[in-house]
Structure formats: structure tokens, C-alpha cells
Amino acid sequence: MMARLHFTLALIAFFAVAPELTVADSMGTTAAVSRAAARPEFRSYGLYLDTHDAGLGAWQVEVVDLAAKSRLVGIEGGEHRAFAQPAFYDPKALQGARIVLAAFAPDDELPRGKTRVATLHLRVDADAPPEFKLRLIAAVDALGNDIDAELEIRQES
């Protein structure tokens, strides 16, 4: 019961920061988005969080393609059961060519160490592969405490 309460508090804390974060600097990518790539390809990219020994209760990240040619076409759930449901995205941020994702674990069994929390499916321009700039906005444990984590993106296909 106590754990649930803490977890709820963690979620509240997590989503409370979302409004401010979703209006963060878009790094000037908005106007540069190309609607028609010269040679389109579809690729998937794994998004990994390494929390070392801490259990990951919720997370929020921002992904920006500096090449500004990619288009997000799907978000897949992560490898651990706690994050199997695909993360939510901020549609308003997407209008600004930023991908802001967030997810929370619905139960108490949390992943530790390095885990793929999501897979991004993108349409990219084969002649101008994406250059990602990543920002970890939040990673919290089940109690809503910030935890140290490293964020990584890796091409899967």
C-alpha cells in the first residue's frame, strides 16, 4: 500500500515537470524539417537507459534529429515487462520536430541496469542519416526519487 502511494507520488512528480519541459528549446530544428526525403528508408532505433542498480519507475526523454530529416512513424514498447507498453509522446513537441517520450511502470517489478525502454521507428533519408541529440529529462525510481541514468540510442535495423 505504501509502495503504491509512493509510486503515485512519483508519477505526480514526474508528470508535473512535463509542461515546462515540453516547451524546451527546440534547437532550431523546427523550420528545417524536410517533408520529402530524397531516398526514404525506414529504420528502428533502440532507446536504452542504464540505471545501474536502481529500479526504473518512470522516465522522460527528448530526442532531436539534428539532421532534421527523420520522421517518427511508431513507438514500440521496451524489453522489460514494466515498460512493454509503448511510451507516450508529446504531440505538441512533435510539431516542433522534437520527440518527447515518457513512460511509467504500472507495477512494482522494475528493470535495473541497462534496458531498452523503447524502440523508435523512423522514416529517414538514406543520404542524410539522423544525428541524434539526446536529453534525459527525468528518470525516477518507484518512490519518485531522481536516479542516475545514462541514455543511449542505437540503430536496430
Added chain:
Amino acid sequence: MACSGRTRPLYLLFAALGLWVLSSCDSASRSGSLDGVADKRAPAGAYYRPSSKAHKQLIVRSAIESSAPNLEARSGMRRNDDAELMQRLSPNEEIWIVEDSLFAKRRHETRREHGCYAQLDDGGGQSVAMPIKLTSVRAEIAGFTATVDLKQVYHNPYSQKINLQYLFPLPVDAAVSEFVMTVGERRIRGIVREKKEAEQLYREARDAGLIVALLTQDRPNIFEQKIANIDPGHAIQIDLRYFQTLPYRDGGFEFSFPMVVGPRFNPSGSNDPIHAVSRGTPIGEDDKAVVYLNKGDYSGHRIELSLELNAGVTIEDIKSETHRTQIERRSDRQARITLAASDDVPNRDFVLRYQVAGNQLKTGIVTQSDSRGSYFSLMMVPPRDIQEKSRRPVELVFVIDTSGSMRGLPIEKAKAAIRRALRASTPSDSFRIIRFSESASSLGEEALAATSGNIRRAMTYLDRLEGGGGTHMLAGIRAALDPPVERGRQRIVSFMTDGFIGNEDQIFRAVYANVKDARIFSFGIGSSVNRHLIEGLARLGRGAAAYVSLDGDGGRAVDAFYDRIRHPALENIQINWGGADVVDVYPRRIPDLFVGRPVVLTGRFRGGPPRSIQVEGRREGRRCEQHISLGGRTQVNADLSKIWARRKLADLDYESALGRAGADRDALSLALEYGIVSRLTAFLAVDASRRTFGHPGPTIPVAVPLPEGLQPGSVLNRRR
């Protein structure tokens, strides 16, 4: 699994290649047999399965049917498949050629080129293989808001890769804001994109051999699901979530879930027609068409439905006139309703009504806040003293749809409703009856006094009406609204129609231009009516919509209609929000308040929510006002921000239909920001992690049953 093992039957591939070469040199009627490999069978769904061991297995389904007539087309595709497979082979890989017994019984197959219509026939039986298996609806109702989770399970029962397209209905005010495609165990969230861009991305992904799903809106109540590259035997699940507010009409709240799109008639001038064809009729990939099962066909598509109802106040009665249900009362305020397993054919709207204790229905507000701001929905109940006043004389104009789709029971229901209304009229009223199908005509040239003699004449006129021909509703609208109305009378127009037309925007423009001071009360008659049209007519005509199912007697709807027009409405309503900072309230034009019909408004607020409101309006030309305390607000689970955005989009869509510049730009921006499907946005989900083999398959339209009560010959294949 039957295909496991470490043998290397490459000879099977060569045997198959030999057969395909032979078959390509022969005609389509040449029979092909791979008896030598027929014992290497795989269960449905085996196509490409990485082994857990070091070896990979490529398992190729070969559609081996001794009577298959289209080996010519198949052979070309297979050769390319095999060339690709060979290129991808490495020394530690193996190939199996298998037959799936699922398809052995298929007797013949008709097919057009990629992107066009194709179908498989069962060879004379009643069962027709269709790529949809299940629609599952789970709804949570809290007060007058609903959160609905809709699951659609598709599969590929054929011997080759397919694409599918499926036109299906949703409630007209549904704010669809979640879309998840499940492929095997993997769940991929769809992204809202501008519709044109999403369609382009869909085509690119499809042509790249990826599994991709696209959800678009063709009308506010008609959506299209496309899924590309479904491998033989594989299943794809689509999960949607939408939010809506529930209307209160005729004495109860109403939850409805439409199950099938009725066949639309598209008069000349229709910009974006939706055709209605029977299964087997060729259609182009870009054609919008609802394909209907033929008489006696059964597709196996089932529907499940369950509702969790928490009314918040005491529930007096729960009832569905359209379906058999099981109702479990959990408390005086809560109930669980499930659709009976014996009633699982999706061929008519599901409608559930629940009544709350009359004295508990009060003006109330629900609120919700998120990162975008604070939102509310206000249900405004008409003041009680509205029933104490009587109204000025009316001219009743009954406009009855006598087109082919109304033939039989629907037109009899419409006639019964008009008869009942006429019997309730008073001699001070006047009336007209107008019928329309290919053209419009009326009983007499002018309005008749509602005398007993004229009513008898009307009854005889109604007796002679039958259904047949097209649905040229514009003719009916002009006949109803163009003639001048006698001074001192209020014109009340009642449309009696199933609304099966494809030119809604044309109709709305005509009504807007001609309605003047008339009020429109539209009656949807039938099992699966076009609620977009019915609600739109009432909205533009500042009246109300009602529905008469084929199962009910329609008496309640007609009586409620008469109760409304017997008393003056509160018109030109404005609301003082009592100091609360309320903005962006929709609908912008607040509907008139009639007896027995609350109005739901949705808006945004900053700071605290409104605690009380001052409602001002005019009744019979005199200014009236009422102070209403809203009491405690209620937080709801339903996403009011999405409901608000959907309401605003509806307003913008009307403005667009009526020609307001900039309405489309505003609507696109809003839909993208709130992540909901609209006329200008679509959901797209691509699985970029795995490419399916071979060329794109044919596109299979999902055939659906005709709405209950319709006669196929009168409504299908009427393409203009």
C-alpha cells in the same frame, strides 16, 4: 511446431521452382501440385521464423492447391520471392517449402493486380474468409462521459501476403486519441500526422514491405483502417481509445456504438463519395467503398461489448432496445452491462439507455486539468418553468425519405412516427408532408390546417408512400425551407431519414443558407443511421435529433418531440460564468434549451472552475434569466481535453463546410497539438524492424453485413 528440425530440404525449393517455371509457361488454369512436399506442413502463421538455435529457418508458404486457377499470377511473384530468398541464404541456413492445410480447402481464388480488389471464395459455402475476426468494445461510463477502448483483431486467412482496408463507424463525437498496433508480442504506438503526409508514409512503408497501419477519418463518424503486408496466417491487433460525452435524450442518457456503415447514395456533385458495393464488385484502391457481404454470406467477424457504468446518481432503469444484454447491478449507482454472446453479429448500432431518478438530474459540471490547462464539461438542464408556458402556433413540416434504403420496415416506422405526431397536433397548427427520393413532391401545394379532415387526408397520403430510388435530399430541403411561412407561426421541420447519403457537406450548406428562423428536429430511422447527418441537421436547425430503431415503436421519440415543440424553447442563450475565467466554450453557438433536453458545453478555464452560472436567453421574445449553482465539481477519468478539442474540431469542420477561410488551418493545428484523428490528420504506425518477403499483396476490402432491415437490391452498387 511441425517445421522444427535440422534437416536441409533444399531440394524442395528446387522442386517448387521447377513447378513455378512450368506453371508460368502455361495458362492460369494449369493445375499445380507439390504432393511431394505436402507432408511438410506448417501450422498457419509459419512464414519466417528465426530459430533459437544457430541455424535460421526460412519457412516459405507455398499455396499449393490442385484446383487453384491463378498460378500464372502467383508464379511471377514466387520466382521473385525465391531469388530474394536465395540471395539471403547463408551456409548455415535452411529452407523449407510447406503447405498450409488451412488453404487446401479453398476452391478458387479471384484476384486483380496489386492495389486492387481481391477476394477469396469459399467455393459455394456460407462461410466467407475475411481478414477481420473480432471487434471488442470496453467502455467506462462516469456520469455523462465515456472512455472507450476498441480492439480490432485482423488476420490473414489467405495463402499470400495481403493488405486490407476496412471502413467502419465510430460515434460522431468520438475523440480518437490512442492507436496501438500489435504485431505478435510487440506493441507499436501510432503517431498522429497530417493526413496527406501519413498517407504518403503509408505508401512508402507498404512498398518497402513493412507492416504498416493507417487510420483515417472519412466522415466524423466513418473511419478507414488500412494495414499493409500481413503475412499469411498472421494476425495484427489494433487498439483505439476514444472519449465522448453522452447525450441525454428522451428521458435518459444514451450510449451508442455503431457497428456498420450504412450504404451511402452519392448524388452528382458529391465531392468525396463513399460507394456501396456488394462483395465481388471490383473497386479501385483509391475508391472509398463499403463492401457488403452477399445474402447468406457469413464472415465470422464477431463483436464483444462490455460497459462499466457509474452514473454517480441512482439509476432507475437500464435497457437496450437494440441488443440482448446481461445487466449486473452492482449498486444503485453502478452496473456492468455485457452484450449477450448470442447477439454478436455487427449489423446494427448498439444503443443502451439508462435513466436516472428525475429529481436527480441537475445542471452539473465535471473538470479535469493536465499540462495543457484546465477543462470542463457542463451539462445544462432546462429550467423547470419552461414547461409551464405554451408556444405560438406552429407549421409542422414532415420531410420523409422514400428512397430505396428506406424500403420496408424503415419507411413504415417513419410513417408511424408522422401519424403519431399528427394525431397529437392541435387545430391551430398547420402541417405539410414532403416526400423525396429521386425528386420531391408533397401533399398539397400549401400548408394544411391540422383539422381532422386534413389529418385523414394525410393518413391516406402516407399509406401510399413506398421506398425506392435515390436519395436526393437537397430537393426535400428546398421543398421544406423555401416556401414562406405564415406570419406568426414557428416553422418546425422534421426530417425522417436513415441519412444514407454521401454529400453531407452539400446538405449542410443548403440548410445553413435556407433555414432562417425554422427549427429542425431530425429523426434517424433505422438500425444503423448516419448520425453525422442527423445530428448536423438538428444542430444547424437549432433543434434536436432523435432516433427510432427498427426494434422500438418510436413512440417515446415522437412524444418527446411533441413535448419539446409544445413549449417555447429558451433561445439565444448566453452564459455569465460568475467571475470564473472561462474561455473557448464549444459549441460556440449554444443550442436552444428545450423541455427534456439538456445541453452539454465543453470549455477551458484558468484559475478556479465556475461555481455558479447565470443563464440568459429569450423565450417567445421576452428576456429570461436563471441563476444556477453548480455545487461541487467532479473530477473524471475521461480526458476532457480531448473531448474539448473534438468539440472545437466539430465547430471548425462546420465552418470549413460553410466556406470560412482559415478553418482548415486552425483545425489541422488543433488536431496535431492534441494528437487526435480528424478530417485532416491520421494515425500511422510502422514496424520498421522487419521487412516482409515478396511483392506487396493484393488489397482486400473487409466486407461487412448490410445493416439490419435493408434490402440489398435497393441500395447496393448505385455508383454515380
